[in-house]
Amino acid sequence: MLSSKEIRKRFIQFFEDKGHKFVPSSPVVPADDPSLLFTNAGMNQFKDIFLGVKKKDCDSAVNSQKCIRVSGKHNDLEEVGVDTYHHTFFEMLGNWSFDSYFKEESIRWAWQLLTEVYGIDETKLYATVFSGDESDGSEYDKEAAELWPKVTGIPVERVLSFGRKDNFWEMGETGPCGPSSEIHIDLGDEMCDMKHIPGHKCGVNAGCARFIELWNLVFIQFNRQSDGTLKLLKAKYIDTGLGLERLTAVLQGKPSNYDTDLFTPLIKEISEMANIKYTRSLTEKTDIAMRVVADHVRALSFAITDGAVPSNDGRGYVLRRILRRASRFGRVLELKEPFIYKLVPTLIELMGDAFPEIKQRQEFVETVIESEEKSFNRTLDRGLEIFETAAGKSEKYISGEDTFKLYDTYGFPLDLTELLAREKGLDIDRDGFEKLMEQQRQRARAAKKESGLIGKLEGEELPETDDREKYLTENCKAKILGFAGADGFRGEGELRNTEEKTAVLLDKTCCYAESGGQIGDSGEIRGDNFVFEIEKTEKIGHSVLHQGKILEGKAKVGDVVEVTVSGERNSSRKNHTATHLLQWALKKVMGESITQQGSLVCPDYLRFDFTCSKALSNEQISEVEELVNRKIFADSPVTCSTMPIDEAKKLGATALFGEKYGDTVRLISIGRDEDESYENAFSKELCGGTHVSRTSQIGGFKIIKEESISAGVRRITALTGRALIEYFSEREKVIEELCFKLKVPFHQLSERTDKLISENKKLKKEIKDAGKQGGGGNVREEADKAIENAKDIAGAKIIAAHVKCGDNKQLRECADSIKKRCESLAALLVTSAGGKVMMVAAVSEDLIKKGIKAGDIVKQAAPAVGGGGGGRPDMAQAGGKDASGIPNALKAAEEYAASKLE
Template sequence: MRTAEVKRRFLEHFKAAGHTIVTSADLPADDPNLLFVNAGMVPFKPYLLGQVTPPYRRAASVQKCIRTLDIDEVGKTTRHGTFFQMNGNFSFGDYFKEEAIKLAWSLSTTPVDQGGYGLDPERIWATVYHDDEEAYALWREVVGIPEQRLVRRGKSDNFWSMGVPGPCGPCSELFYDRGPAYGPPGGPEVDEDRYLEFWNLVFMQFERGEGVGKDDYPILGELPLRNIDTGMGLERMAALLQGVDNIYEIDETKPILTAAARLSGTIYGANKGDDVRLRVVADHVRTALMLIGDGVTPANEGRGYVLRRILRRAIRAMRLLGHTGPVLPELLPVARECMAPSYPQVAADFERISSYAYGEENAFDATLRQGNAVLDRELAKTGARLAGSTAFQLHDTYGFPIDLTVEVAAEHGLEVDVEGFRQLMSEQRERAKRDAQAKKSGHAETGVYRELLDGGGPTDWLAYQSLECDATVVAIVCDGGIAQTAHQGQIVGVVLDRTPFYAESGGQAGDAGSLSGPSFSGEVLDVQRPIKGLIVHQVKIVGGCLGVGSRVHAAVDSEWRVGARQAHSGTHVVHAALREVLGPAALQSGSYNRPGYLRLDFSWRGGLSAATRSEIEEVANLAIRRDLPVQARFMPLAEARALGALALFGETYDENVRVVEIGGAWSRELCGGTHVEHCAQIGSIAVTAESSVGAGQRRVEAVTGIEAFRYLARERDLLTRVAEQLNAPREELPDRVAGLVERMKAAERQAQQLRERLLEAEALSAAAAAQNIGEILVATARTDLDARSLAELVRSRLPERPGIVAVSSPSGFAVALNQAAQEVGLSAAALVRRALDGKGGGNARFAQGKAPADSTAALARITALVQSTAPDHRH
């Protein structure tokens, strides 16, 4: 039974049982605590937690999920996958244990020809929480599972909570006995490979208190409404129904694995290490397809970094399997064919998906080349151990994987300070986490804001209607907690019952302005929305004292808002201009704008020529000159999509959305930002930069309004000064500058030719002065030129007998051996380390290290080392 059919039967089963079928949410999580949806219940959390009234009493979904915490286990076990699909059915105060158990059992055991999965009921085991007598009795008496296949387990296995105070409850898991070929008998307590878990039924009926771990917390009492949250792993069920050993061999992954084996000349099943790598490739290529399909693009942080790591792990695994050619152009189309039956959009959007993936592979190949060059230089400088800071620099600056650094260092006989590397990585993550938390929530935990929202409701947001209003201080957040007052000099988070301030979102920076009262004045530095519905103002107390309950006057800086509106509308105009000039593939993937400035990231391969940049700028300014009208209106999401409104990949939207139109269909986007009423109010747009921000992704930067005028004035002044210095009319500047550049290049070529002649002369002199030490010819030299270049040049001048060249320069120390010297057992790496007191590195043919303090002594040491090992044939 194909995986798509397993999914279809699940949804049909629960639809027939009165469940509303809910489409899978995109993988990027609409949750400040998660990068990705990592469980089927995540989109339903507000309903399960009682924060939002659900629009239905019972629901079912097949949710796309990503888990990366156990990424290192991928391929090693039968059940760990980065991307997986969770079939789930949910009850919000409707049915409870008995119906949940019956529904799971009937779908699992109903014969295939009657719409079920046809699992043998005699091979299904069930576990229950140790004192959940109700569930035990239901399995025993209603379903009929014998006692020997009913297992009671403790809190760590069969009691669910979110890890924080809130809803919790016992759970019951279903396991299928795959037979003695997979492990010993005795049930899931003995072996969870033979007894494969395929369904978990959570009976959410209690409220838990503070605690740590999976089982150290108190149960505070019953919930007012009892909920059901179940999860059936789609890949695990497919593996059972398709009779394969693991989730990597089902129809949605095995073709990728088979293609990877063919490309690398590897036989799946012949070698355990190769099998793990092939599974990693199959899992990661499929995961990358689904992530890019949901709008994630490779980047150096956040979701984009996870995608980049997954892609590079797949490519690296193929390199280790011996395949040196392109990987993703061969494997990604196979993944598309595997997933299109369930997700047709990955086929429809494959051009965009593949452009990012293939671009990332090209970038990684360049990274490997660049990183290898840097690593070679570092290994030449170091002793027996590569510092963690060096490994971190290679990773952070060049994207060089730590496992590759370890492998290359080992080839040179060196270790890597992996613990030091991990410590630096941990410190970087903590800094990023603190910075992000401080910016978005004023150093407060999300839970603090959740309590404020639950207690006082959402902020009355007036940003579209007004620039000022009177308001009441609902809360003051300081040092991660709630405060009653704030005094002069403090910077605190302030929550008002109503506000005219725009909170940073949709790429638009938060407003600036002021709060004031009879005995208080404060400057609003930033405005954020840490959780949906609640707006927090970062306020510097300029004078007086602010207290909870105080009445204040909130006023947005009108000049700031004017500039912000110009920049945000300018972003839409530039986006439309890009698409008009480059075509619809130039789709926005991110943006940021503040008063007078905008930047826009978009999908595109290759840089833009100066002529193309000018054309984009001209199209944008023509729209401003035509004074196209700007209109914002709310409508259902389905209606907006039918109109062709563009949505930003990776963003989530409510069922009712705001559509901003500029010139009608010319620019129509989903947007919650503030905008001008007519394009002419933007003033003008000047494109200031265009650059790459990742594989297949470009960035345009521009200034608007008065900042555009100032930018053009500075450009005019700069041009005037250059013309004056060159004593040339402006129109002649390009030719004059081109002439100067050509003369400079000619001078560089002459200098290089001179260096090469000097190097050749020094090489001839050093080769002629070489000493005979027994059977070994030894040439030594000091130079102000490059030590490596001279050493290799002298080596090429030596006769065909064992020869050694040692060169010292201010830039380094190098030793080169010809083939004959290597054949008699000599090694350049060994000679360098002994000459430089254990420092330096390389191989038998060539080695180098830092310039010694005493070059004469170092060169003499090379000669002495050869004398001590060479036989004397002078007689």
């Protein structure tokens, strides 16, 4: 029996032998695709090639791509663990052709790999092709239908045709698309899970588990136009996907993906933790729980490895949902303490060789998961209280509003609320819940539409911009190639000052477009008849968008213009080089395990996010600052080199995990001159940003904030250059003002401040002590008096006392004092001060069980003083304005309590 490792290896080797370049999996967290929460298909990292905005660096490729899918028709999170095949994380084996081969080779090689390399019985295989669609004029894929029997020998009757739903792939409403062919396998009559349905007939795409899709071959040959019509592409592409989990189940002869060696070690570990046997049942709650946890730890570990962390929005929120679902199913297994993080070592044994990055970040992954588990355990307890309240509102169901609140606020997966409701004999208002979910989705879609020009222009053919001068100068001549706005790109016409949210595209530019954490340049474009203010610079593919507005005149396509970058570029340079110094210093102080999670470089400040399980101490922050400033004052050289990425890696260059790099990269070195060895450089990073030429130009460095932004991730905000001078100048003014007000010289300011703090504490204590006398009575003394005058009824002490306390706080302290000294107690304490009446009721647990509740006591007593109140069964408070009614209030409380005990 082939292991999953061998299955993966043979797939990659097969296509490498066919001349394909092995491309490592891209991270599951897309580095530069805001349209995706997670990488969900092998083609994601090649999307720009299909769109024509990136040039191919090979003719054909093969890889095993890490994917996460948590929504969509076939990827319902609530189904994971309930059946045999739904997963949040999976591997997609795939091969691609970028106009080097097409349908014939794709079909031949897929068949050859399945039948000859993997040894699958070809009589069990079926092929499907696209049947055509009259609505848009797309034709029956006759070419593929004829190729299948010709190339593979498969009988014609096992080549079936289906419509758009099953056999046509599209990237979006417009753009690259094409027909597909799928290879299905017949697993045998015993695998049918729909025999109980009258009239069901097993078959390809018939819905049962007997026939399953193995491999999808997509033939990208068309470009969908905005009017819905199809236009042939100049280049043709192949994009295929073969799920490793499903293939492994077939080759290992397992009825469930969870029974393969991709999952069994994890399930075995969970079973041992819980001391519960796994029986492979589809209905047993504990078996479902083990499958959920085994699946979810994979998604969590790889997502966190690749840069995502649980949070309250976006992909972070999705991760939080996944983790909370796994944690709640842990409760089904009686695993109430954090345990998911303990599964990470087992996962690394399974997949660490194929994806070494998870080994490198093991400690970080475990820290984040454990922290989030602890946090949810606290939230879960609060959420269960909310659920109990919601369950008490109706004898039939939990409302849609309460179900959504539990889901959205307390992270309760829908199936958790359903499970809890069933245990109480209740349903949930699913329709109401779905209505609120759809409203949330609409808000998200509306927010996405506001994503700016980049989102509107994706997929359009834009002219390329030569931006090499961004590293050389801050002023250059260029020619206008077109304008882009809400209506898309236009390569002709004029731009007037009435138009807003517009971008100018040039043949070349010296502006730096936003990337790598550095914000884009601002500046101006000036022509003979106009001035255009550049507010920000962004890039899509090879096209640079100078976004802003016309200040005067009008511009037209073909105008020769002058581009000037604003003076803020110099500040960005300083901050970017300082960011490199900061990362170097953090590794020195906190250890080499520190890795960058993100950064922001702008003219005013720099921000750096990094992995670290605890806050930096003041001493560590000072040490980091000192290291950075030493290198600044040392006037170290900063040099830039361009080289192949493999050479840069050999030199030990630091790369931002998840960032896409081409075959040629830009290396920023600090500490070596151009003619010196790279060994002399103390910092080496792959970077496309702008930098100073020597560190002394930074001027200085100061950390102004260090904080946590999520579990296991810290953020440092720092200043350099002009902003640093302004920072110290503001603080100098404050210090001078304090010295003036306190009438002390600077060197005595700290001592004088300490003295003031000490005096303030002393005065506060004196006021507090005086207050405890509360209108002449000491809290302890008042409690003693109340207990002394208590009535004993049926073994319980009934207290209704007018005490001398100055405020509600002292009144509660008095009640607490009495409660601690009386095992069985029902008490009402009343005081008056400043024209107000205050009362507190306290009841012991044993009397609560007999029906006496503190809230009911104050409800009986408060009307006598013209007031009202309420609270918990054990403690409640009320108030009023009529002190003359206090005797009646005390009498009412005493009679109520006595009546419950008689």
